[in-house]
Amino acid sequence: MIYFITQKDRKYIKIGYTNQTIKQRFSNLQVGNPQTLIVIDIIEGGEDYERRLHKLFHKDHERGEWYRFTEDIASFIKASQDHMRTNHTQRKPRDISKMSLDEMLKYMVDIGMVDRPGHRLR
Numbered sequence: 001m002i003y004f005i006t007q008k009d010r011k012y013i014k015i016g017y018t019n020q021t022i023k024q025r026f027s028n029l030q031v032g033n034p035q036t037l038i039v040i041d042i043i044e045g046g047e048d049y050e051r052r053l054h055k056l057f058h059k060d061h062e063r064g065e066w067y068r069f070t071e072d073i074a075s076f077i078k079a080s081q082d083h084m085r086t087n088h089t090q091r092k093p094r095d096i097s098k099m100s101l102d103e104m105l106k107y108m109v110d111i112g113m114v115d116r117p118g119h120r121l122r
Contacts, residue, residue, distance in 0.1 A: 002045040002053065004077055006069055007035040012062055013069040017050035041077050052100070 003022055006013040018025040022042055030037050056076075060067040067073060 002043045002050055004040040004042075004073075005029060005037050006040055007033065007037060009035065010038075010069050012066045013040065013073055014065050015050065015053050015057065015067060015073075016065045017045070017047050041081060043080060 001019075001022065002015070002017055003025065004013055004015055005026065014029070016025070020028075022039060026037065026039060054061070054065070057067050057070075057073055060070045060073060062068055
């Protein structure tokens, strides 16, 4: 699973993958962090999807798997949550965890997350 964890001040966000439960991963991260951590979202996906997300948000990269918690990342998380809520009630959601980066960007355009590839998230 892919997780988005931020610090209490919401300045940075960790985009990571784990095969542990989120409770186990969260506990391990909290031990090494002086700030209170908050789980923002959890989505299905493996290490390939994690790498694609890291590429997608490369301009916001700070260190390791930590990124500046920008409006683009917040918009992606919100759109992902909205998309999953909508699609669970209407039709089977597409498995974006298996898409290439180009396919993911095109899909984001198709569902209205971005105006067109290379532009800011809505």
